[in-house]
Amino acid sequence: MPLIDQALLTFKTADKKIPKLIVVCTHAKFSAIELCRVLQKSGIKVVFYPVGYSREPENLDKLLAMGIQVIEREEQLLPFIEKADCGLEDGARISKVINKYHPILKKGFFTVEQTSGGIRYFEEHPPAYPVINVAMSPVKLDIENRRATPEGVIQYFSETTGKTLGGKQVLVIGFGSIGEGLARFARILGANVTVYDQFATKRMFAKHRGYAVVEQEEFDHILPRQDVIFMATNAYAGNALSIEQFLLMKDGAIVCNAGSGTGEVGPELHTAGNYSMHDADVHIREENGHLVVRLKKGDLEKGVTILARAFPINLHLGKGTSHDAIEVVMSLMLLAALKGPEGTAAGLQPLGLDIQEHVASVELRSNKRHGTFEPRYVKTKQLDLKERPYGGVFPFHNDLSHIANHSVARAWFKAGSKTRGHYHRRSQEAYYAEKGGANIILWHKDSPEQKTTHTVEPGDYLLVPENYFHDVLVTSKDDFECLIIATPPFHPWDQFFNKEAEA
Numbered sequence: 001m002p003l004i005d006q007a008l009l010t011f012k013t014a015d016k017k018i019p020k021l022i023v024v025c026t027h028a029k030f031s032a033i034e035l036c037r038v039l040q041k042s043g044i045k046v047v048f049y050p051v052g053y054s055r056e057p058e059n060l061d062k063l064l065a066m067g068i069q070v071i072e073r074e075e076q077l078l079p080f081i082e083k084a085d086c087g088l089e090d091g092a093r094i095s096k097v098i099n100k101y102h103p104i105l106k107k108g109f110f111t112v113e114q115t116s117g118g119i120r121y122f123e124e125h126p127p128a129y130p131v132i133n134v135a136m137s138p139v140k141l142d143i144e145n146r147r148a149t150p151e152g153v154i155q156y157f158s159e160t161t162g163k164t165l166g167g168k169q170v171l172v173i174g175f176g177s178i179g180e181g182l183a184r185f186a187r188i189l190g191a192n193v194t195v196y197d198q199f200a201t202k203r204m205f206a207k208h209r210g211y212a213v214v215e216q217e218e219f220d221h222i223l224p225r226q227d228v229i230f231m232a233t234n235a236y237a238g239n240a241l242s243i244e245q246f247l248l249m250k251d252g253a254i255v256c257n258a259g260s261g262t263g264e265v266g267p268e269l270h271t272a273g274n275y276s277m278h279d280a281d282v283h284i285r286e287e288n289g290h291l292v293v294r295l296k297k298g299d300l301e302k303g304v305t306i307l308a309r310a311f312p313i314n315l316h317l318g319k320g321t322s323h324d325a326i327e328v329v330m331s332l333m334l335l336a337a338l339k340g341p342e343g344t345a346a347g348l349q350p351l352g353l354d355i356q357e358h359v360a361s362v363e364l365r366s367n368k369r370h371g372t373f374e375p376r377y378v379k380t381k382q383l384d385l386k387e388r389p390y391g392g393v394f395p396f397h398n399d400l401s402h403i404a405n406h407s408v409a410r411a412w413f414k415a416g417s418k419t420r421g422h423y424h425r426r427s428q429e430a431y432y433a434e435k436g437g438a439n440i441i442l443w444h445k446d447s448p449e450q451k452t453t454h455t456v457e458p459g460d461y462l463l464v465p466e467n468y469f470h471d472v473l474v475t476s477k478d479d480f481e482c483l484i485i486a487t488p489p490f491h492p493w494d495q496f497f498n499k500e501a502e503a
Contacts, residue, residue: 150181
């Protein structure tokens, strides 16, 4: 007998009057059919309102064949909301309809919410009726968020890309319950895992679980080394990854959304199109349901793939969460609806421990390797000269930059020349003047009105931190020559130009 049937059969509701009409909003998958079937079995009339981006026609047909009314437009749902005793929600979608149209609700109306995104909505928009919080219950967080969803996401990542995580550099952004599960499974599969979260407490949790942790000011520095980036921040309005950060990623990197909604990446990355930014041509095209971001800058070119067009990958691929795990969640939802809230107070209410214990008891029954340095001697005449409009540069040992973590170059600037203002998001640059003189003008990218000018002569040293624009204006009769040391190593992708100068 399925778990959801067993949970219903053995649960005592203390002869409480059960709802007569329930509006169910969730993904149109097998688990939703099972939930609706058991609700019907309990003598409850069911109206089904599918999540917009997962309307699977064959499953909707099955629901219709069971005699369940399927409503696909929110305005058509209003009469049923007014008659309903209860709503089973996914992402607060029923409550968003209520807040938009303000229907007259039955006395005693309540809803049950299963997603953390829905709970955040209720925290920002306090409901005028009770909402039972299944999303944050320990059983739901452990069975689905920490285990089933991450396992499914990684499985579908491998199916979609043909790649494994073994030996890959993997960045997990967001260390909530799903991010924690992704990090654990990725490490088990042999990945080198780094974790970032905007909250220091979450970063500390990750550190104490043995993961490499990156601080906010270091975030851009590690992007060029990542093979796979898992987003798990639930950043609905997010722009968690900007186009400037895509410019820093390595060729072939894969971005995978395991959070909620499409806010994990900037809106300019959601649809196919072409535009230019920071001297780079950005071409976005759709391939097999994914987005490929092709970046071209001079003779450099690379591509980054966004799986599932920035939607949560397991939902976009129609897989959802594994049935055995989601059946536990649906059992929690079912019993929460049958038992109802504790009292009539409006707002979020925790899911009762008795329900979690009951479902649990029923369910119980039924490192990065580095290369080694080799001595290397290069004559100046053997160096690769790179010409610039204002002069030129001889780069040293950049081919070993992945080991040395810095690059060294001798540059010269023609007399009377001036560079284009630019900054680096990840590299600091140290200038050591050897010949001639120049004014180097600095300003933080967020404070263009606060410019400082440094007069540099032979023997002088100047450090330019990341995110600082810098212009070199040669003031001497002769060329200005200097040694430039960049940490991490300089790369043309990490060069963002002054928009005013581009205009």
